[in-house]
Amino acid sequence: MKLGCGPAWKMAMALGEQQRSTVWLARGGLRPTRQRLALAGLLVGDGMDRHVTAESLYAAVGAAGAKVSLATVYNTLRAFCEAGLLNEVVVDGARSYFDTRLDDHPHFYWEDSHQLTDAPAEELVIAGLPDAPEGMAVSRVDVVIRLKRA
Numbered sequence: 001m002k003l004g005c006g007p008a009w010k011m012a013m014a015l016g017e018q019q020r021s022t023v024w025l026a027r028g029g030l031r032p033t034r035q036r037l038a039l040a041g042l043l044v045g046d047g048m049d050r051h052v053t054a055e056s057l058y059a060a061v062g063a064a065g066a067k068v069s070l071a072t073v074y075n076t077l078r079a080f081c082e083a084g085l086l087n088e089v090v091v092d093g094a095r096s097y098f099d100t101r102l103d104d105h106p107h108f109y110w111e112d113s114h115q116l117t118d119a120p121a122e123e124l125v126i127a128g129l130p131d132a133p134e135g136m137a138v139s140r141v142d143v144v145i146r147l148k149r150a
Ligand SMILES: [Zn+2]
Pocket: 051, 099, 101, 105, 107, 117, 118
């Protein structure tokens, strides 16, 4: 049997995706409901890191044939964040990106296409930070490098 195009291969792919999604949800202590599984599958099903907005994930879930409202996508992304499964990166006041990669790393923001991608962390040097105000501690430092055509 030729691998790569038969239904058995597709089923194996889908099983891998579902398994990855279930394990991922369990890591955040979340029950694998059908909607969560559909969204988790698009986020981490292939094992690759990605950055999505609620709108881009909503478009992807629609293209995949699942019926989930934009509000549900948004609320589910928030729940994934609160469960520690996603990092939220706010690029400008109106636009939140959700990142499946959880370690500290800088981002490129592509101003003409509104894409957020990872920037090489090993090339980033932060020499110092201002002291946090009295009674406060730095919780996180987000580095977003905005790109425009040169
Ligand atoms: Zn990232």
